[in-house]
Amino acid sequence: MKVGIIGTGNMGGILIHSFIESEAVKSSNMIITNRTLAKAQKFQKKYSSLHIAGSAAKVAETADIIFICVKPREFYPLLHEIKRYLSANKVLISITSPITIDDLESIVSCQVARVVPSITNRTLSGCSLVTFGRNCSEVTKHKLEHLCSYISTPIQVEDKNIRAASDIASCGPAFFSFLLQRFIDGAVKQTDISKEQATRLTSEMIIGIAKLLENNxxxxxxxxxxxxxxxxxxxxxxxVLEEELGEIFEHVFEATHKKFKEDRENIIAQFYK
Structure with a gap:
């Protein structure tokens, strides 16, 4: 099984590292590309047998499972560029929530799925959010869940819940890192503790909480x-937290859903004009 990655930015890079280091995919069975090829070639310095393709079309032609890791507005032209290489036995995967299964199936005829990863997958932990297309066979579903299980806990999510689920599993690490940094800053501002010590104590505390939850x-x-x-x-x-937090998280979800709606409107204008 050959796995292709189109786009080697933050999330594409996480998938490359995690799949190879978890031994889910041999580096010799992975083919990657990026609009700026130099960025893709950097991965070959660490994984010498990794294949670098000169184009997205070459990845689509060569790989059995293709992860598209580009910005939502870049999907439409990319899909048209590669669709002739996507035979029925191949699987095309979007990793971004604004691109729906219907969007993918409106252009390509192969099997499709959406897998939204998280930065936590870099340590082979956290969730990946999975949605299968109508053409996905049971064999393909099992294969994808098995692949994702090497780097995460795969959880099936319906389209209507994908934004909320992404806010929690994928955006959540950034949100709570921000809160923890503010927690540290507050301690430093109000007491004599150093930033270095407050940061170490906070990091160890959050790791301890995670272990308590992980071990039930x-x-x-x-x-x-x-x-x-x-x-x-x-x-x-x-x-203090009860009094001052108020509806802060309600507002967070409100803001992310507003941006999601804007993204969807732009995608619809592209895909269904």
Whole structure:
């Protein structure tokens, strides 16, 4: 099985590293390309047997499973460029939420799917959000879920929930990294602790929380209950969070859905003009 990656930016790069390092795909069975070829060639310095293609069409012609890792507005011309190479036995995969299964199937006749990865997949953890096209065989579904399971926990998501699911699984690391940085900044501003020590303590704390959740020692709710002793210091901090956070996360989802709607309008104008 040959896996192709078109686009070697942040998420394409994560898939390249993760698939090879997890041994899901041998580097000799992977073929990649990028609009700026020099960016793709950098990966060959680490994985010498990795194949670099001179065009997206060559990736589509050679690979059995093709991941498209480009910006949403670049999909339409790219699909028209490669569609003649996409025979029925091939699988084309979008990794971006604004491109729907229907969008892909409106142009190509091969099997299609959407797999939205997360930066957490770089450590072979976190989720990948999977949606299968109508033409996907049961064999293909099993093959894709098995492939994704090397680097993540694959979770099937309906089209109507893809934006919310992406906000949590894919955008979530950025959102909570921002909050943790503000947490560190607050500690440094209000106390004598150094930024270096506050950062180390916060990093170790969040790793510890992840292990507690991973090992089913506590849930998110029981974590709060165990730490927040009635009348204690933690409770005072929780009061501030309750008072000042307000509807911040409702507003986050509102903003991301607004941008998603704008992206969809632009895509519809391209695909269905």
């Amino acid at each position: 020692v506590y849930s998110l709710q029981t974590l709060q209950e165990k730490v927040c002793v009635k009348g204690g210091v933690t409770g005072e901090g929780i009061k």
